[in-house]
Amino acid sequence: MIADFYNYWVAIILMMIGFYIVISDANLIKKMIGITIFQTSVFILFISMSKVEGGTAPILIDEVTLYSNPLPHVLILTAIVVGVATTALGLAIIARIYREYGTVDENIIHAKDEEEYEDSDEDLS
Amino acid sequence: MLSQHLLVLQVVVPLLSAPLCALLPLASPGKYFSNKLAWLIATVASLISFVISILLAIEVSKHGYISYELGGWTPPWGIEYRIDHLSAYVLLIVSGIASITMLAAQKSIEKEIAHEKISLFYSAFLLCLTGLLGIVATGDAFNIFVFLEISSLSSYVLIALGNNRKALTASYQYLIMGTIGATFILIGVGLLYMLTGTLNLVDLQQKIPELLDSRALHAAFAFFTVGISLKLALLPLHLWLPNAYAYAPSMITVFLSATATKVSLYVLFRFFFGLFSNEVTFGEFHLDKILLPLSILAILIASAVAIFQDNIKRMFAYSSVAQIGYMTLGIGLATKSGSVAGMLHLFNHAIIKGGIFLAMACIVIRTNSVQLSNFAGLGKRMPWTMAALLLLGLGLIGVPFTAGFISKWYLLIAALDQRSWLAAAVIVGGSLLAIIYVWKVIEYAYLKTSSKTIDSDTASTKEAPLQMLIPLWLLVAASIYFGFETSFSFGFANTAINALFK
Numbered sequence: 283m284i285a286d287f288y289n290y291w292v293a294i295i296l297m298m299i300g301f302y303i304v305i306s307d308a309n310l311i312k313k314m315i316g317i318t319i320f321q322t323s324v325f326i327l328f329i330s331m332s333k334v335e336g337g338t339a340p341i342l343i344d345e346v347t348l349y350s351n352p353l354p355h356v357l358i359l360t361a362i363v364v365g366v367a368t369t370a371l372g373l374a375i376i377a378r379i380y381r382e383y384g385t386v387d388e389n390i391i392h393a394k395d396e397e398e399y400e401d402s403d404e405d406l407s
Numbered sequence: 408m409l410s411q412h413l414l415v416l417q418v419v420v421p422l423l424s425a426p427l428c429a430l431l432p433l434a435s436p437g438k439y440f441s442n443k444l445a446w447l448i449a450t451v452a453s454l455i456s457f458v459i460s461i462l463l464a465i466e467v468s469k470h471g472y473i474s475y476e477l478g479g480w481t482p483p484w485g486i487e488y489r490i491d492h493l494s495a496y497v498l499l500i501v502s503g504i505a506s507i508t509m510l511a512a513q514k515s516i517e518k519e520i521a522h523e524k525i526s527l528f529y530s531a532f533l534l535c536l537t538g539l540l541g542i543v544a545t546g547d548a549f550n551i552f553v554f555l556e557i558s559s560l561s562s563y564v565l566i567a568l569g570n571n572r573k574a575l576t577a578s579y580q581y582l583i584m585g586t587i588g589a590t591f592i593l594i595g596v597g598l599l600y601m602l603t604g605t606l607n608l609v610d611l612q613q614k615i616p617e618l619l620d621s622r623a624l625h626a627a628f629a630f631f632t633v634g635i636s637l638k639l640a641l642l643p644l645h646l647w648l649p650n651a652y653a654y655a656p657s658m659i660t661v662f663l664s665a666t667a668t669k670v671s672l673y674v675l676f677r678f679f680f681g682l683f684s685n686e687v688t689f690g691e692f693h694l695d696k697i698l699l700p701l702s703i704l705a706i707l708i709a710s711a712v713a714i715f716q717d718n719i720k721r722m723f724a725y726s727s728v729a730q731i732g733y734m735t736l737g738i739g740l741a742t743k744s745g746s747v748a749g750m751l752h753l754f755n756h757a758i759i760k761g762g763i764f765l766a767m768a769c770i771v772i773r774t775n776s777v778q779l780s781n782f783a784g785l786g787k788r789m790p791w792t793m794a795a796l797l798l799l800g801l802g803l804i805g806v807p808f809t810a811g812f813i814s815k816w817y818l819l820i821a822a823l824d825q826r827s828w829l830a831a832a833v834i835v836g837g838s839l840l841a842i843i844y845v846w847k848v849i850e851y852a853y854l855k856t857s858s859k860t861i862d863s864d865t866a867s868t869k870e871a872p873l874q875m876l877i878p879l880w881l882l883v884a885a886s887i888y889f890g891f892e893t894s895f896s897f898g899f900a901n902t903a904i905n906a907l908f909k
Contacts, residue, residue: 364556382572
């Protein structure tokens with residue numbers, strides 16, 4: 283029963299690993315890694331469901347009649363491009379955060395923001 | 408001839424204008440000139456979109472719906488663009504607000520954005536507009552995901568351009584939460600495709616009723632709900648919104664607050680009523696049992712938090728979370744009249760909140776700050792801006808003869824029809840909380856004089872430039888006009904929901 287659906291288990295396990303990293307780790311770069319694993323697990327989910335048993339890769343040749351479904355491959359190609367753009371943008375923002383704050387640790391960034399807030403309070407009073 | 412292609416032009420015009428803006432600095436020698444030209448392109452593209460969406464709305468009200476086959480491939484195989492009353496209504500809001508934003512933007516952008524980045528800024532804005540219009544125009548589930556990501560990625564860029572360094576962390580947080588939300592929607596789309604073998608929304612709608620026993624369908628519904636709620640900033644998933652709105656460049660807050668969450672709400676309508684139908688959504692999956700309590704909490708908690716904010720932009724951002732609660736509360740009532748009221752509030756709130764943030768932009772361009780203490784005495788120094796803020800604030804509270812009153816009134820009637828006394832009490836209570844936070848600003852602006860010694864800088868504060876005041880007062884006029892004349896705003900929403908509900 284479990285072995286029959288092993289592709290879904292792989293996708294779900296990867297998804298949870300990625301999700302856990304995003305939630306638990308304070309390092310912004312590691313969060314990006316988590317997001318990437320999370321997205322990739324969904325790509326695997328799509329690709330594995332397009333597999334037709336006994337079917338070959340969806341390339342038109344004369345002697346073959348049974349193909350895997352090509353549509354999810356195409357969809358995921360688009361989703362991969364979106365994923366790459368997200369990762370690139372995320373890393374670019376992290377690079378600027380590092381330049382402004384001197385750290386990529388979320389907790390330290392929050393602490394610095396709090397300090398700034400208290401300072402500005404004193405300014406007003 | 409051209410009229411056949413209006414629907415696709417709605418998306419293609421801003422899409423093609425975006426690279427044009429990005430390439431401008433390479434082509435023209437004078438920086439100042441190229442920035443002006445980029446603004447002109449963005450404004451013209453937004454105005455063309457607005458005209459197209461007006462034409463589409465007229466067309467839709469005659470024929471019921473318009474369908475466009477991309478590349479001549481017939482649906483369900485090819486990608487279909489399809490708009491009905493609901494889509495036409497939201498297209499009008501998005502392109503209308505984009506036009507207003509661009510008309511007012513030039514001076515504010517020149518002040519807040521580094522000069523070498525201005526043309527790229529307009530390029531990102533046009534991409535964001537493309538994404539938002541695309542989500543609404545398309546009739547293909549996967550296409551919705553792609554356009555959602557186009558609009559989201561460009562809005563992360565736009566938010567990160569804010570002057571405060573907190574804009575960066577706000578943008579990053581939005582990126583993480585937005586990506587999770589979009590990926591959840593992608594999982595939902597994948598599960599639906601696995602079950603039905605189609606991605607066309609109309610086709611899906613016909614195939615879903617046979618599959619109600621399937622566990623995968625339930626999972627798909629759950630993923631959609633969480634994914635859209637993240638994008639929508641429904642209460643426990645709203646954490647990205649306040650900072651993103653507070654630290655984004657002023658003009659981007661105007662645009663995003665009035666369109667981004669509204670389009671997410673459109674996706675919610677489209678998926679839960681267009682795809683699953685209201686009988687399935689409420690009868691089988693009991694969405695109302697989750698949506699109603701969360702909406703009530705959103706209204707109460709977000710309004711209460713808003714009262715304690717000193718940064719006024721952040722205060723109105725929290726107020727947005729509360730107002731989104733009003734819209735989902737309408738849906739959560741699980742009746743036709745509730746959803747119509749939610750839709751109507753979507754329309755009215757886009758006008759009111761867009762206007763309020765535009766007034767914030769006017770204040771920022773003259774005084775550089777939106778801290779509450781900074782508002783002291785502004786009623787005298789910027790009378791037109793503050794008068795507009797006052798009128799829009801009344802609309803936000805829901806005072807009679809403003810647009811906000813109409814939609815809250817319909818919400819209240821819908822809640823009483825359902826005998827949901829708690830919801831009715833919360834609708835009224837939320838308005839009372841809104842009085843407190845709006846009053847806080849008004850009191851500072853009109854009744855307090857600046858306690859600080861007036862230096863030369865603040866003394867010379869004058870009224871915002873006319874180029875910003877005119878769009879601002881257009882929104883004020885719209886918010887009052889739709890408080891009297893509801894035949895369009897209510898009529899269109901009513902037809903849209905009637906066509907959707909069974």
